[in-house]
Amino acid sequence: xxxxTQTPKFQVLKTGQSMTLQCAQDMNHEYMSWYxxxxxMGLRLIHYSVGxxxxxxxxxxxxxxxxxxxxxxxxxxxxxxxxSQTSVYFCASSYSLRGEQxxxxxxxxxxx
Amino acid sequence: xxxxxxxxxxxxxxxxDAVINCSSSKALYSVHWYRQKHGEAPVFLMILLKGGEQxxxxxxxxSFNEKKQQSSLYLTASxxxxxxxxxxxxAAGTYKxxxxxGTRLKVLA
Numbered sequence: 001x002x003x004x005t006q007t008p009k010f011q012v013l014k015t016g017q018s019m020t021l022q023c024a025q026d027m028n029h030e031y032m033s034w035y036x037x038x039x040x041m042g043l044r045l046i047h048y049s050v051g052x053x054x055x056x057x058x059x060x061x062x063x064x065x066x067x068x069x070x071x072x073x074x075x076x077x078x079x080x081x082x083x084s085q086t087s088v089y090f091c092a093s094s095y096s097l098r099g100e101q102x103x104x105x106x107x108x109x110x111x112x
Numbered sequence: 113x114x115x116x117x118x119x120x121x122x123x124x125x126x127x128x129d130a131v132i133n134c135s136s137s138k139a140l141y142s143v144h145w146y147r148q149k150h151g152e153a154p155v156f157l158m159i160l161l162k163g164g165e166q167x168x169x170x171x172x173x174x175s176f177n178e179k180k181q182q183s184s185l186y187l188t189a190s191x192x193x194x195x196x197x198x199x200x201x202x203a204a205g206t207y208k209x210x211x212x213x214g215t216r217l218k219v220l221a
Contacts (some may be wrong), residue, residue, distance in 0.1 A: 043211040097203045103153035
């Protein structure tokens with residue numbers, strides 16, 4: 001099992017550009033989520049999904065969109081990148097909300 | 113709403129003990145603990161599901177007091193490999209999951 005995979009590992013964008021961060025898991029987990037982590041800070045929930053076709057907002061959803069068409073994939077879209085979105089993005093999945101969360105390796109995003 | 117952890121940071125010598133606390137203003141039904149090493153993703157340590165429950169993982173153990181809405185992580189005879197940032201995490205509402213503020217732990221030789 002690959003677990004949770006994320007691509008790309010690093011990305012540099014210019015202000016106003018859009019892009020999609022990919023996340024996939026092969027553990028048949030229903031619960032998936034996206035977090036951002038700013039330097040020296042904790043993990044803040046951006047969006048989450050409790051199953052295919054079901055998504056909802058977390059603490060910091062502005063500027064991001066998600067969709068979940070399959071159990072395996074949960075991409076995060078940045079609509080119009082801003083320097084404030086410079087961060088490390090982690091995708092995570094778990095069997096249930098109260099289950100152990102498995103994290104992907106992260107995507108380090110810089111917006112110039 | 114985010115659980116508050118204390119202390120924010122701690123520096124230890126190898127072999128010393130440490131306690132990290134996690135307090136919530138809302139009811140806790142379960143608590144998870146994670147460790148994140150620098151430049152890496154968080155890794156799950158343990159889950160506590162019942163009030164008063166204690167669990168252990170080698171020389172790392174934890175307690176959960178449902179009444180006080182608190183959990184504590186105990187690191188005994190710390191090793192260099194224990195260095196990192198520790199987060200508690202819990203379900204917030206029906207579907208959301210949130211992490212605590214984090215505690216940076218540095219173990220010196």
